[in-house]
Amino acid sequence: MKFLDKPARKGFSAPKPDASRLLAYDVLHEVNRNGGYSNLLLLKILSKSQMDERDKGFATELVYGTLRMQGRHDWILAQASDRPWQEVDPALVDVARLGAHQLFEMRVPTHAAVSATVELGRKVLGESKASFLNAILRKVSQKSLDEYVSEIELIKDDFKRLSILYSHPEWIISAYLDQLGNLDEVRELLIANNIAPRPTLVSWPGLSTQNDLVEVGATVTPFSPYGAIFDGSPASLDLIVQRKAGVQDEGSQLVADIFSQVAADQGPWLDLCAGPGGKAALLSSIAKSKNLEFSANEISEVRANLVRQVVQGAEVSTIDARELATLGKQYGAILADVPCTGLGALRRRPEVRWRRTVADLKSLVILQAEIIDSAISCLTPGGLLGYATCSPHLSETRIGISEALNRHPDMELVDLTAFIHPELRTSAVDRGALTLWTHRHNTDAMFLSVLRKKK
16 A cells, blocks of 8 residues: 655654664664664663563564665665765664665554654654655655565666665675575575574583473474574573573584584684684583583683683683784694674674675785684694684685695695584585585574694
8 A cells, every 4th residue: 555645744742753663773873873783782772671572572673674674775765865865864864764674574554654753753863854754755655665676676787686686785795606606596695694583592511401492492403413493582591591501593503513523532622712602602511521621712801701601610811813822822623713704694693784895804814814823823733723704705714724724734624524414415515614504504604614733
């Protein structure tokens, strides 16, 4: 049903936007304009909110969904703007994106989507800009999403068309094509990146089991022996609250699982770039069950404190990973889950697609090489380096490993095929490395390669 073209309201009553849309705007604007992280901001704000669960769910979908699809929303909104969209006030752009998402991606009636978004605009933009917003939303609502998609499908340039349709920057689409070699499969991946993932739990050996997760209503993961998919809120589970289990994508679980298998007789273990501690928590539990020494390193003191909460007393250092040798220790197995572009986790971290650039890639590749060199210098003879990224970009995966082998003739590649789940061996192994894909395996697109130092 098309929205009737009515004049903007001229009342002077105080704007009263509903709490869920106001919250969504606050988070979206902070992410888009000030470099915030949607998952951290949402968790913090929702935990303090007095909204009911339904409104919290609405705000969550509005934030994540808008971040995913705002590229296409911008194209649609630009059709209705009498000035270049890139010159429109950023705050107005963000409010308009929220309105477009309700119109085209959520089951919000047209009248409600427009009127509630304009009311939000009156609050955060002022009456004059809200009037401009009202005109744009009324105009774009006169066509259905299918009609807009039909127009986009007429664009002949493949990258531009896919970029608008599926809301991804063209350089990312090009990077995917370099790996997959097929535009149809790239399209499948872009679609998968725009589907919100279901929460995946992970059991920590010695503290919980996969069966414990099943008993609270979760369904076992197809490939990880530690995981289960849960449709509720993980924070509602005692296992999570008591830190006997965690929340972790199945792809990340598989990286830790495979690394632990390859390194089963090599100790001590080190998680060199532990981040918030997902892999460190699982690896520390596995190491403890094998009576192997485990430690972790994370340069950020804030994140290092998060790691300490889940590694059962294991040592956690806070040095720059490139300066590992300053600790004066040697390791039998090091996992380096290096800083990367994150192009494999866009369904989970939607803002990354708009934040990363080719320039970021170039600097990250240099950092990754330096971390590899640092880790290799601290391996014992026969020791293992697990190199992992949540990116499928060739520069951060195969090329990085190939160059590392050229720099270090004392290292050799370990074929991981025998350690990978049998059902994944035909679709998730590339030149002996684990290469997971979101559209193929319903995981983040994780990469793991293992190198061994020759004795």
